[in-house]
Amino acid sequence: MAYTYESYDVAVVGAGHAGCEAALACARLGMSTICFTVSIESIALMPCNPNIGGSSKGHLVREIDALGGQMGKVIDKTFIQSKMLNQSKGPAVHSLRAQADKSEYTKQMRLVMENEENLTLKQAEIVDILTEDGHVTGVVTHTGGIYPCRAVVLATGTYLRARCLCGETITYTGPNGLQAANHLTQALERLGIELVRFKTGTPARIDGRTIDYSQMTEQKGDEQLVPFSFTNRPGDIERDQVSCWLTYTNEKTHEIIRSNLDRSPLYAGVIEGTGPRYCPSIEDKIVKFADKDRHQVFIEPEGLYTNEMYIGGMSSSLPEDVQYQMYRSVKGLENARIVRNAYAIEYDCIPATQLKPSLEFKAIEGLFSGGQFNGSSGYEEAAAQGLIAGINAAMKLQGREPLILKRSEAYIGVLIDDLVTKETHEPYRMMTSRAEYRLLLRQDNADLRLTPIGHDIGLIDDERYNRLIEKSDQIQREIQRVKNVNIGAGHQVQELLEANGSTPLKTAATLAELIRRPELNYDVLAPIDPERPSLSKEVTDQVEINIKYEGYITRQLHQVEQFKKLESRKLPQDMDYSQIRGLRIEAQQKLNGIRPASVGQASRIAGVTPADISVLLIFMEQYRRGHQKDI
Structure with a gap:
């Protein structure tokens, strides 16, 4: 017998990275919100890699934070190593990446969720979405509970009809052996929603005590830390960092894999779903890149209070006995003991072309969708979509226009536009190369681009917004100042230029003209700039980038104007x-x-x-x- 329980404005189905952001956004915008999960222990779970950020993904996390989301704040509290990637390249592709303490990350996000006003957590499997005249009216749990609501956000991740494969062994569970959601698929199909089958995978976890790190290359974190959240300063996140390690596969590893391909579900035809091109299994790497004699293997700690080490780069669905041979053939892993086997996981998801740019289903009013259920991969892509789906569910119920970020405004805009516009035949991964205007959409200026939008929506308070306005004013004032400061060809100036391998001045030049020289920068020129004001590094970084790349930025701004004409x-x-x-x-x-x-x-x-x-x-x-x- 079905029972009707209390009604809510919004029901969020799933409490992974998408579900958490969606539920928090709705609750913070004043919506009474209930978030369902098959397991409370799976809130913000990291079933695969133990890190947040990375190339292009770091951009997404900083944009989530700039809009008022939670991921950046939680990783700042729980990281155990932090590194800014691509620093030898231009600022457009600099990306922050942090190793996370997995259990602590889950614990901290759960703490936020449990203490958020307007938000209720419920451990229950959703089996049906109720509609009336093409509009969402409620959700039904496996135990028969009916929860009336005015909007629903689907954030089911990799749980729908999930099955995990390790060689010939198949278990019908979600990631990490957690309960799968086996009943909602049929309900969605009855509503006319098209579903597809995707696949992803994860490598083994190995007991760190059985690893010989002396045969590997140590990978340390940065000395100067940069927070993900714009609400933090570098000094707020200082802590001791742990090391990661780098090793490589070899010809013996590759021969073991080639000899056992017939036992891989991927190559035996057992796996139905399509896997991610940009995060292939080790079997795929050996077959598709047969010319390579080795592949990188990253040994990454899963947390401070566990010996488990994540074997990045060696995702696999090979049988357990083959996994032992394969991993033990790698230098430093000769005596490795596997704590958790590598496995592939298949799950149901949707072609996101069924969604509006607001992430609402075109055919069902009030039904929104975010995360891996939309055919994407990655924690960061999921969180970004969850945030936008949650915002737009709340905006719809408030009678406000949806938030649709343009490709020229944010990586989040690129991500969602790609998903809802282009037919995705494999799990979608965000990359810097997908963003046409990436010089404008840098991770360092995400707050300047998006915090005013977050403030207009209602997720950024006045205090944080006013700090941003002051920062923006400081940047503009300093840019104008350095453009107006003339530097003469005096002895001190020539000495400084010579010391930094820069051509001496023949006539006076502005400070801005000197900053534009590749070998010089704002800080190097400080000794010949006596009027320089005391400003934070985040302000001076913006000044330097805007001056050094002014021509390129102006050109991209012209391109954006042309883009906007077609968008309008x-x-x-x-x-x-x-x-x-x-x-x-x-x-x-x-x-x-x-x-x-x-x-x-x-x-x-x-x-x-x-x-x-x-x-x-x-x-x-x-x-x-x-x-x-x-x-």
Whole structure:
């Protein structure tokens, strides 16, 4: 017998990285929110790699923080090693990455969730979504509980009809042996939602006491720490850091794998789902990169209070006996004892082209979706989507316009636009190369770009917003000052330039002109800048980047203006593209299937050519003129 319990504004299904951000956003925006999870112990679980951030992913975490999300704050509290990646390259691709204490990360996020006003946690499996006249009205638990609500956010991660594969052994569980969610898939299919099967995997965890680190290269954290959250200063996160280690596979490793490919579910045809191209299993690496004689293996601690070490780069679904041979063939792992076997996991998810850019289902009002359920991979991609889905669920119930970040505004905008516009046939991973305007969308300026938006939404308080305004003012004042400061060709100046391998001055130059020289920077020039004000490093970094890259930034800003013109050309959602003469049949089918919100989005759909866009623009002009006559 079913029982109806208390009603809520929003029900969030899942409490992984997407579900946590979605539930917190809704609650903080004043919505009574209930968050369901198959296991309270799985809140913000890290079932795979023990880190947050990394190339492009660090951008996402800082953007989440700038909008008022939680991930950056929690990793700042729980990291055990921190490193800024790509520092030898330009600032556009600098990305922060932190090793996490896994259990502590889960504990801290759970603490936040449990103490958030307006938020209720409930351990229960959701088996049905109730709708009426195409609108969400509630959710149903496996035990028959009915929870009426006005909006639902699906954040089921890798749990839907999940099964884990290790050689010939198949277990029907979610990650880490946790309960799978086996009943919701049928309910979603009844609602007309299309589902697909994806796959991901994880490497073994090895007892750190059985590893010979002397045969490996030590990987230390940065001495100068940078926080993920803009609410913290470097001094707020100072702590002792642990080391990671680097080793390599070898020809013996590769031969063991090649000899046992027939026992890999991936190559034996047992795995149905499509795996991630950019995070392949070690079997895939050996087969697809047969010319390589070795692959990197990263040995990373899972936390401060465990001996478990994560074997990064050696994800596998090979049988246990083969795993022992394979791992023990690697230098430093000759005596390794496996604590947890590597495994592959299959799960149900959706083609995200069924979603609006707001992450609401096109066909079901009030039903939103975020995270790996949308066909993406990674904790950071999940959290970013969860935050936006949660914000937009709240905005809808408040009668406000949805938050849709443009590709020119945020990596989050690129991520979501790619998911809802492009047909994704494998788990999607964020990369810096996907962002056309990455010089503008740096991780260091995420607060300047997005905190005003977070403040308008209601997730950033006035105190934090006012600090940002002051920081922005300081940056602009200092940029103008260094552009106006003239430096003469005096003895001290010439000595400083010579000491830094820079060409001596023949005539006076502005401080800005000197900063633009590749071998010089803002701090190096301090001795010849007596009027220099006392400013924080985060301010002076912005000053230097804006001056050094001013020409490139100006060029990208012009490109953004052109981009915005196409984005502003909105398309009617009831348009029948098959009636537009001149559009190719493939374009008609793709446009009718995805129903883009703008000409700009239409131009990014696979199978829609520039010629199709030209036809569409001509039609839209005729359509506009025809409607003007009707007015």
